[in-house]
Amino acid sequence: MVAQSIAGPVIRVRGLEKSYGKLEVLRGVDFDVARGSIFALLGSNGAGKTTVVRILATLLKADGGTASVNGFDVATRPADVRESFSLTGQFAAVDEILSGRENLVLVARLRHLKDPGAIADDLLRRFSLTDAGGRKVSTYSGGMRRRLDIAMSLIGNSPVIFLDEPTAGLDPEARIEVWHAVKELAGYGTTVLLTTQHLDEAEQLADRIAILHQGRIIANGTLAELKRLFPAASVEYVEKQPTLEEIFLSVIGGDDKSDTIGTSN
Template sequence: MSTNTERSRGPAIRVRNVEKSYKELHVLKGVDFEVARGSIFALLGSNGAGKTTAIKILSTLLKADGGTASVNGYDVATQAADVRESISLTGQFAAVDEVLTGRENLVLVARLRHLANPGKIADDLLARFSLTEAGGRKAGTYSGGMRRRLDISMSLIGNPPIIFLDEPTTGLDPQARIEVWDAVKELARNGTTVLLTTQYLDEAEQLADRIAILHEGRIIVNGTLAELKALLPPAKVEYVEKQPTLEDVFFAVVGDSAPGTGAGNVGDPAGSPVSSPVSTDK
């Protein structure tokens, strides 16, 4: 079997025992996970858990102190150039030029990547993300959700097979969040692999095929939403069964009390909010 065939059949992302420290602060303490091709994988964790550090290592912006990681079959330490050609990274805030129109932003990126027919590339992406009518307007006039969709569309120029989304809906209103969720689902439908970090538990519930919780530098649980919910027994209120939410699972496995639960009895429906942010991982 050729190397290219092995690469195409293996996981899009593979992380094995990755460690990273900043002087005395041990941020990652042996992280392991895999992301299947064409899937959406959500990495959850409290503030300082190491989510963004993991993303930076996978996107070759940081070097790990130990362990191995591969992206699209390329080792992030020894084949960094190949990794960068395989990925796109979208940070917590939209990186669009507000003076340019939406279409001009896309054309500019396509030209910087020396791609043929930048105008057609821009028009196709505007149509794909429902921005055609706004394409001639300055990006500075866009709503938060439109700016984020434009930012994601810019990340797709060159058709990278893997995209990292670091807290993509931070600071957005509910309607804008839904717009971004739809854009992320569209990515997966078109075969793009998405590694998502988020501070919103309901976001992971809505989007992810698999969810991993990173706590104190380690992955402490990893599975589908159904598998994670199965970790806790359903609560019963007046003989009505209530399935545990992802929030119940999160606070049970990290050992903290959920916001507003008082004594912190995980699975107590009277004290568990439907959805609340964990915290932003800087």
């Protein structure tokens, strides 16, 4: 039986290391994620974000360091860890032949939950998909598919959800739809760890942001704390060169509008 509540951070990572041959992907990563918060792991492609998620999801073994999810060590209690989270990858894993509601009902049945229809209807409502619930997913927009994918991840009420690049490949409107869905998750008490390379996404969503660069966390804090790391603004006076128009108006006095260039005598 997986514990429903633990003291301290719901995700704890200390000294995480991972290499592929001579390539050091993670070089001592440390961070904590508070329960019910949205934590963004921000970094460019190749920074190691997905590697961190795969280790936390027990899909990959670390070479060094420790990590725990919901109080369970990922190396020694992987089964308990898997019961504590849901993972949404970079691409929506939905069945396009089925309707949105049928996708949700299918997952609920696979998890042997009671009243899968009621579960599906509740999630459709939460993610503003009720009107589209009876339509085939093949007719959904990118944002609707992603919201359905996230909704499917919540079936079973996992206390933690990993979102790996949740808006990858989406247009601006669809990204905003997914942002609303992620904020909704935290509103219901779910702990969210998301990876992203989009600065505006981390700024919009995260309670805390960790910047992962070359396998290390180089900054970690709230948006306000990270802003304080930036040098204070300074005022500089730059000499402005006049335009030819300004020179002309200055020479002629500026107020005499009776004369114009090119006027003949």
